[in-house]
Amino acid sequence: MLIAIDAMGGDFGPRVTVPAAIRALQDFPDLSILLTGDEALIKPLLSRCHPHLLKRISVQHSVIAVAMHDNPKHVLRSQKGSSIHLAIQAVAERRAEACVSAGNTGALAVIARYLLKMYPGVSRPAICTMLPAQNGECLMLDLGANLACDAEDLYLFALMGSAMAEVMQHKQSPKVGLLNVGEEELKGTEVIQHAAAIMSQQSLVHYSGFVEGSDIFSGQVDVIVCDGISGNTALKTSEGVVRFLFQQIKQAFMQSWYSRLVSVLVRPVLKRLKRSLDPERYNGAVLLGLQGVVVKSHGAAESEGFYRAIVHAQRAVQANLCQKVGDKVRAKQ
Amino acid sequence: MLIAIDAMGGDFGPRVTVPAAIRALQDFPDLSILLTGDEALIKPLLSRCHPHLLKRISVQHSVIAVAMHDNPKHVLRSQKGSSIHLAIQAVAERRAEACVSAGNTGALAVIARYLLKMYPGVSRPAICTMLPAQNGECLMLDLGANLACDAEDLYLFALMGSAMAEVMQHKQSPKVGLLNVGEEELKGTEVIQHAAAIMSQQSLVHYSGFVEGSDIFSGQVDVIVCDGISGNTALKTSEGVVRFLFQQIKQAFMQSWYSRLVSVLVRPVLKRLKRSLDPERYNGAVLLGLQGVVVKSHGAAESEGFYRAIVHAQRAVQANLCQKVGDKVRAKQ
Numbered sequence: 001m002l003i004a005i006d007a008m009g010g011d012f013g014p015r016v017t018v019p020a021a022i023r024a025l026q027d028f029p030d031l032s033i034l035l036t037g038d039e040a041l042i043k044p045l046l047s048r049c050h051p052h053l054l055k056r057i058s059v060q061h062s063v064i065a066v067a068m069h070d071n072p073k074h075v076l077r078s079q080k081g082s083s084i085h086l087a088i089q090a091v092a093e094r095r096a097e098a099c100v101s102a103g104n105t106g107a108l109a110v111i112a113r114y115l116l117k118m119y120p121g122v123s124r125p126a127i128c129t130m131l132p133a134q135n136g137e138c139l140m141l142d143l144g145a146n147l148a149c150d151a152e153d154l155y156l157f158a159l160m161g162s163a164m165a166e167v168m169q170h171k172q173s174p175k176v177g178l179l180n181v182g183e184e185e186l187k188g189t190e191v192i193q194h195a196a197a198i199m200s201q202q203s204l205v206h207y208s209g210f211v212e213g214s215d216i217f218s219g220q221v222d223v224i225v226c227d228g229i230s231g232n233t234a235l236k237t238s239e240g241v242v243r244f245l246f247q248q249i250k251q252a253f254m255q256s257w258y259s260r261l262v263s264v265l266v267r268p269v270l271k272r273l274k275r276s277l278d279p280e281r282y283n284g285a286v287l288l289g290l291q292g293v294v295v296k297s298h299g300a301a302e303s304e305g306f307y308r309a310i311v312h313a314q315r316a317v318q319a320n321l322c323q324k325v326g327d328k329v330r331a332k333q
Numbered sequence: 334m335l336i337a338i339d340a341m342g343g344d345f346g347p348r349v350t351v352p353a354a355i356r357a358l359q360d361f362p363d364l365s366i367l368l369t370g371d372e373a374l375i376k377p378l379l380s381r382c383h384p385h386l387l388k389r390i391s392v393q394h395s396v397i398a399v400a401m402h403d404n405p406k407h408v409l410r411s412q413k414g415s416s417i418h419l420a421i422q423a424v425a426e427r428r429a430e431a432c433v434s435a436g437n438t439g440a441l442a443v444i445a446r447y448l449l450k451m452y453p454g455v456s457r458p459a460i461c462t463m464l465p466a467q468n469g470e471c472l473m474l475d476l477g478a479n480l481a482c483d484a485e486d487l488y489l490f491a492l493m494g495s496a497m498a499e500v501m502q503h504k505q506s507p508k509v510g511l512l513n514v515g516e517e518e519l520k521g522t523e524v525i526q527h528a529a530a531i532m533s534q535q536s537l538v539h540y541s542g543f544v545e546g547s548d549i550f551s552g553q554v555d556v557i558v559c560d561g562i563s564g565n566t567a568l569k570t571s572e573g574v575v576r577f578l579f580q581q582i583k584q585a586f587m588q589s590w591y592s593r594l595v596s597v598l599v600r601p602v603l604k605r606l607k608r609s610l611d612p613e614r615y616n617g618a619v620l621l622g623l624q625g626v627v628v629k630s631h632g633a634a635e636s637e638g639f640y641r642a643i644v645h646a647q648r649a650v651q652a653n654l655c656q657k658v659g660d661k662v663r664a665k666q
Contacts, residue, residue: 069517134580144514147522181477181565184402189480189562213569217577229522230566232514233559236546237567241574244550245610247467252606259602266599269592273585277578 001030003313004096007037008065008083009103010299010306014038017102018045020306024314025053031314032056034096036086038063060086065103068299072106076114084108088115091292098293098313100284102301109145112287112294119326121333122289126157127228127296128164129235129285132277134219139165139174141225143285144232151194154178154225155202156329160288161223162205163328167319174222177211179230184210191227204331213237239279246274284309286316288325293317334363336646337429340370341398341416342436343632343639347371350435351378353639357647358386364647365389367429369419371396393419398436401632405439409447417441421448424625431626431646433617435634442478445620445627452659454666455622459490460561460629461497462568462618465610467552472498472507474558476618477565484527487511487558488535489662493621494556495538496661500652507555510544512563517543524560537664546570572612579607617642619649621658626650 003024007017014037021033035042039061046054064082066075075082084103090096092115101108109125118125128141141157142149149157158176165174178196180188187210188196199207208221213234216224226234249270253263275281279298283305287294293316297309316322336357340350347370354366368375372394379387397415399408408415417436423429425448434441442458451458461474474490475482482490491509498507511529513521520543521529532540541554546567549557559567582603586596608614612631616638620627626649630642649655 069519071519132577134577147514179566181480181562186402186404212573213566213571214573214576216570217573226566229514230562233512233546233563233567234570237549237570238546238574240545240547240550241571242578243547244465244467245575245578248606248610252602252609255602255605262595262598262602265595269585269588269595272588273581276585277581 001314001317002032002034002096003310004034004036004087004090004099005310006083006087006099006101006103007035007042008062009101010297010301012302013065014041014045016301016303016306018042019303020310021057022049022053023303023307024310025056028314034058034060034087034090036060036062036090037065037083060090062086066107068104070104070107072104072110075104075107076110085111088112088294091294092116097317098295100295100297100306100309100313102297102299102306102309105144105296108294108296109287112290112292116290116292116294118289119291119329121329122156122160125287125289125294126160127285128161128288130282131216131238132282133217136219137169138216138219138221139169139223140216140231140234141288142228142231143235144228145287146228149191149227151191151198154191154195154227155198156289157225158199158205158207158223159328159332160325161225163325164286164288164321165222167321167324168315169222171222173206175208176205176223176225177208177215177221179224179226179234180210180212182210183212204328242277242279280305281308284312286312286321289329291322291326293322334647334650335365335367335429336643337367337369337420337423337432338643339416339420339432339434339436340368340375341395342434343630343634345635346398347374347378349634349636349639351375352636353643354390355382355386356636356640357643358389361647367391367393367420367423369393369395369423370398370416393423395419399440401437403437403440405437405443408437408440409443418444421445421627424627425449430650431628433628433630433639433642433646435630435632435639435642438477438629441627441629442620445623445625449623449625449627451622452624452662454662455489455493458620458622458627459493460564460618461494461621463615464549464571465615466550469552470502471549471552471554472502472556473549473564473567474621475561475564476568477561478620479561482524482560484524484531487524487528487560488531489622490558491532491538491540491556492661492665493658494558496658497619497621497654498555500654500657501648502555504555506539508541509538509556509558510541510548510554512557512559512567513543513545515543516545537661575610575612613638614641617645619645619654622662624655624659626655
């Protein structure tokens with residue numbers, strides 16, 4: 001399997017993406033990687049790589065790196081040779097089976113939509129990620145690609161999220177919740193009310209009603225659907241809370257001589273806890289609805305996180321995710 | 334000062350509201366309380382109350398308790414004698430200076446708007462709460478009363494939130510952030526873009542640009558404004574994450590004989606931490622824009638939380654919050 005990696009994306013570029021790629025090659029003997037980006041920055045990082053791994057890496061040179069604040073449509077029109085563009089193009093031309101980028105999300109979505117095309121009935125990719133939950137995991141979409149959604153969009157997200165939970169997490173008839181400001185039937189906007197009505201009357205997804213932000217981590221449902229603003233807000237808020245809590249824990253253990261003493265003993269337990277909740281572990285959101293696997297890594301991901309995104313892309317290819325999502329969407333029509 | 338309390342609201346009704354009211358009377362000698370609700374349920378809970386406190390409690394009987402799923406407009410029309418209605422009416426008739434309820438938020442907002450009226454230029458109350466942040470606190474609004482907002486609404490929230498941060502938290506020129514899906518200038522819906530343009534061109538609030546969900550707890554800004562869906566999602570997500578994290582911490586300390594041993598030593602530190610982050614501590618959201626103080630307690634609040642909401646209402650009266658909010662809104666016109 002060949003995965004194309006936009007080596008320039010994210011806050012750290014090749015310094016993070018190249019070591020992650022090398023680690024993935026070490027761990028998965030059937031994997032090959034195409035790195036797109038500035039050879040002058042990438043090649044030195046490959047110098048320490050074992051020759052037998054080097055054989056499975058190729059580099060496609062590009063000096064155009066898309067910035068985080070670049071306008072996606074402008075990028076599509078005028079930066080055709082960018083590292084993001086080349087990585088997606090490799091998938092479009094079937095040279096690669098998936099692509100991974102930590103770059104500008106909007107540009108990634110716009111270029112992927114243009115080069116890979118959507119499945120009929122889907123207008124824009126939906127960003128879907130896995131979040132930790134009590135007794136398992138929960139998928140959530142959309143996380144920011146679709147800011148304004150109508151009821152049909154939300155139903156589409158439910159279909160695509162269900163397909164992903166089925167093939168990637170082996171859940172039979174995954175439960176889908178619709179994010180709302182309350183669980184009572186009357187709550188929510190017209191769009192949410194309409195989406196609930198649509199989902200209550202179909203049989204392609206196992207719709208289980210409204211959920212609230214607090215249910216994301218409770219394990220009550222397997223998939224949560226919402227518009228991109230709510231999803232993005234929920235995702236980033238939860239990142240913020242985790243960071244804040246660990247700061248508070250650290251401070252709590254510095255407050256007295258007793259707590260400082262205990263903190264030495266407790267360190268291994270907290271370290272394990274932190275590792276199990278580390279956002280890096282859950283890094284790698286899939287752009288669903290595209291006719292090809294595109295995985296978005298968090299821009300701030302370190303090497304561990306970017307490695308997870310590569311593994312995620314690989315698993316999506318193995319599970320034939322895109323095809324299954326396309327089938328589910330087609331069944332609706 | 335007399336505060337009217339809807340004794341029937343919330344998940345637990347008088348069992349929580351009455352003991353919280355008694356505690357508030359104990360702590361604040363200048364406080365009197367009017368409890369609205371079912372005498373048959375309230376009176377027995379007052380039996381253990383010291384006679385000198387009893388003198389400062391009155392009860393206004395009502396057998397109509399609004400349910401959480403009741404339609405707010407229906408409640409306004411046909412349940413005029415409900416405990417929520419009576420509590421707000423006491424404020425409207427200037428018998429009470431504030432009212433506190435843990436009941437149906439929608440009904441509270443609709444009745445309060447009808448009986449107390451809004452300040453000119455504000456169409457609906459905005460729900461505003463204080464959240465813990467690194468080095469202090471952050472105010473956030475709206476949290477669910479205004480699901481669809483236009484740019485002017487968001488600007489109004491900025492004005493009202495600023496006024497609250499000034500008088501309740503004594504912040505001079507509080508920094509206001511506009512919640513968005515990214516910090517880059519191009520990001521967001523047309524409404525958010527328009528709101529940013531308005532706020533960049535005025536001088537009544539100290540607008541400091543876009544913030545993301547992760548910034549709520551970072552202490553970067555003093556006030557965060559957003560529509561009710563995003564705000565509600567962020568608030569409930571953060572509650573869910575905190576609950577989830579404490580479950581995970583508990584599990585982490587149960588995993589081995591070593592961690593179980595350590596957990597005994599660490600208990601006092603974690604207990605203190607939990608207390609400092611307890612949502613109950615931050616309970617009590619103010620409905621801003623009304624010509625009267627109305628505080629909404631979390632429906633699931635226990636006695637400690639409801640007590641905090643009463644204290645919050647008292648502080649809002651002392652700070653002359655409503656008037657200050659009205660002045661700020663008027664200055665815009």
